[in-house]
Amino acid sequence: MDEATYTIWTEKYRPKHFKDIRGQEEIVKRVKAFVEQKNMPHLLFAGPAGVGKSTLSLVIAHELFKETWRDNFLELNASDERGIDIVRVKVKDFARTKAIGEVPFKIIFLDECDALTREAQQALRRTMENYTKTCRFVLSCNFSSKIIDPIQSRCVVFKFKPLKKEEVFKIIDIICAAESINVSEKAKEALFVVSGGDCRKLENILQSSAAVESDITEKTVYSLASQARPAEVQDILTIAATGNFVEARKKTLSMMLDNGLSGLDFLKQVQPEIWKLNIENLKKLEMIKLCGEIEFRLVEGSDEFIQIEALIAGICYLSKEVGHATASGHK
Numbered sequence: 001m002d003e004a005t006y007t008i009w010t011e012k013y014r015p016k017h018f019k020d021i022r023g024q025e026e027i028v029k030r031v032k033a034f035v036e037q038k039n040m041p042h043l044l045f046a047g048p049a050g051v052g053k054s055t056l057s058l059v060i061a062h063e064l065f066k067e068t069w070r071d072n073f074l075e076l077n078a079s080d081e082r083g084i085d086i087v088r089v090k091v092k093d094f095a096r097t098k099a100i101g102e103v104p105f106k107i108i109f110l111d112e113c114d115a116l117t118r119e120a121q122q123a124l125r126r127t128m129e130n131y132t133k134t135c136r137f138v139l140s141c142n143f144s145s146k147i148i149d150p151i152q153s154r155c156v157v158f159k160f161k162p163l164k165k166e167e168v169f170k171i172i173d174i175i176c177a178a179e180s181i182n183v184s185e186k187a188k189e190a191l192f193v194v195s196g197g198d199c200r201k202l203e204n205i206l207q208s209s210a211a212v213e214s215d216i217t218e219k220t221v222y223s224l225a226s227q228a229r230p231a232e233v234q235d236i237l238t239i240a241a242t243g244n245f246v247e248a249r250k251k252t253l254s255m256m257l258d259n260g261l262s263g264l265d266f267l268k269q270v271q272p273e274i275w276k277l278n279i280e281n282l283k284k285l286e287m288i289k290l291c292g293e294i295e296f297r298l299v300e301g302s303d304e305f306i307q308i309e310a311l312i313a314g315i316c317y318l319s320k321e322v323g324h325a326t327a328s329g330h331k
């Protein structure tokens with residue numbers, strides 16, 4: 001194997017230019033305009049994991065500063081255990097000197113801002129104000145609602161979305177062509193489902209699948225993602241809905257063991273499949289309610305197998321009757 005085999009694909013295929021970023025069109029368009037004018041407000045990037053927040057901030061740095069980007073771009077993690085104080089010291093050191101080159105400011109990228117307490121965010125806000133002349137901040141978080149209003153009002157807020165199916169497929173095609181691997185249509189679909197639009201997850205699963213086989217199949221994708229195939233889950237639910245508890249229980253346990261699924265993993269796959277069952281809607285609603293109860297118990301630390309058996313029992317029961325059953329039986 002050559003050396004390139006060992007590079008992590010999320011880094012190897014991290015977009016270097018605006019045009020390489022998939023999806024997020026509106027955001028990319030507006031940010032590109034800031035960069036072209038060499039003038040930029042503070043930015044707040046919010047959105048789920050692996051959708052291009054860090055990537056876009058790196059592209060901004062590359063495009064604005066070109067070869068001097070390392071001198072003008074500082075990346076910090078707000079959730080660093082040493083907390084906001086170290087952030088302030090580092091910002092102060094970095095912001096003390098003027099930007100090199102023709103852009104009149106430097107950029108500080110602060111990741112995971114929603115991990116900061118409200119007090120720490122107040123301190124960050126003062127830091128942002130103190131250095132506005134020499135620095136622009138790009139803040140990144142999962143939920144903008146966790147960021148205090150005074151910071152939000154100082155930033156242009158961009159909300160990133162999970163990547164859509166066609167964007168995920170495009171990325172798969174590009175990587176597969178470059179790596180000379182084949183992916184069946186079903187495997188592509190599976191990659192989209194297990195990634196949930198998270199491109200980091202997608203690329204990691206694709207890379208581990210490619211290490212196993214050069215013709216990637218649906219089965220490998222699900223097993224590497226520690227997920228059951230949706231068809232298998234549907235099969236179990238259909239059996240449970242006929243009232244065959246023993247058979248449904250047996251299949252569930254062996255599927256959980258085969259795929260290394262935790263109780264919560266299994267439950268999260270069951271829940272979306274319930275709606276596809278061929279039974280009355282009212283029964284489905286009761287089952288979905290039951291999933292909520294079981295999920296709560298699992299999160300609280302109940303025994304996984306007992307809870308999953310209770311779930312299967314509930315589904316068997318509810319498919320016959322409606323209105324009497326809860327996770328705890330008759331009420």
Ligand SMILES: Nc1ncnc2c1ncn2[C@@H]1O[C@H](COP(=O)(O)OP(=O)(O)OP(=O)(O)O)[C@@H](O)[C@H]1O
Nearest residue numbers: 010013014021022049050051052053054055199200
């Ligand atoms: N929109 C995108 N287009 C193409 N590739 C992407 C995109 N978003 C993410 N990627 C790929 O996924 C990897 C991880 O993305 P990135 O670091 O930007 O995620 P993030 O949004 O900052 O997530 P987190 O909240 O976990 O920090 C990138 O290195 C890149 O390979």
Ligand SMILES: [Mg+2]
Nearest residue numbers: 053054111140
């Ligand atoms: Mg990031």
